[in-house]
Amino acid sequence: MSQQQGDATPAGSTPAGAAAGAARIAELRTTIDEIDQRIVGLLAERTRVVRELTVHKTDEPTVRSPDRVRQVLGRVHDLAVGHDMPPEVAVATYRALIDELTRMQLHMLADRSAAAAPKGQ
Ligand SMILES: O=C(O)C(=O)C[C@]1(C(=O)O)C=C[C@H](O)C=C1
Numbered sequence: 468m469s470q471q472q473g474d475a476t477p478a479g480s481t482p483a484g485a486a487a488g489a490a491r492i493a494e495l496r497t498t499i500d501e502i503d504q505r506i507v508g509l510l511a512e513r514t515r516v517v518r519e520l521t522v523h524k525t526d527e528p529t530v531r532s533p534d535r536v537r538q539v540l541g542r543v544h545d546l547a548v549g550h551d552m553p554p555e556v557a558v559a560t561y562r563a564l565i566d567e568l569t570r571m572q573l574h575m576l577a578d579r580s581a582a583a584a585p586k587g588q
C-alpha cells in the first residue's frame with residue numbers, strides 16, 4: 468500500500484467506533500425523516516395546484532404539455548446545480564413526479580368526460 472494509514476481509525480473498526488457510527492446513522496435518519504415531512508407537505512401543496520390547473524384542461528395534449536415538461540425539468544436541473552446536488556437525482560425525481568401527475572390528470576379528465584356523458588352511453 469503506497470498510502471500511509473495514519474492514526475485515524477475508520478468508523479466501525481472498533482466496538483466504540485461501531486456504536487458511534489450507529490448512533491450517528493440514527494441521528495441522520497431522524498434528520499431525513501424531518502426533511503421528508505417537509506418535502507411531502509410541499510409535494511401535497513404542489514399537487515393541489517396541479518389539480519386546480521387540470522380543471523382548465525380539456526384534452527390529452529394539454530395534459531401532457533411536453534414543452535412545459537421540458538421547461539420544468541430544465542429549471543429543476545439548474546436549481547439542483549445551484550444547490551450543489553447531483554442534477555440527475557433532481558431531474559429523475561421530477562420526471563417520476565410529473566409522470567404520476569400526468570397519470571392523475573388523465574384520470575381526472577376521463578372521470579369528467581364520464582360524468583358529462585349522457586346516462587347509459
Ligand atoms: O404545467 C402543467 O400544465 C401541469 O400540468 C403541471 C405539470 C407539472 O407537474 O409541472 C404536470 C404535467 C405536465 O403537463 C406538465 C407540468
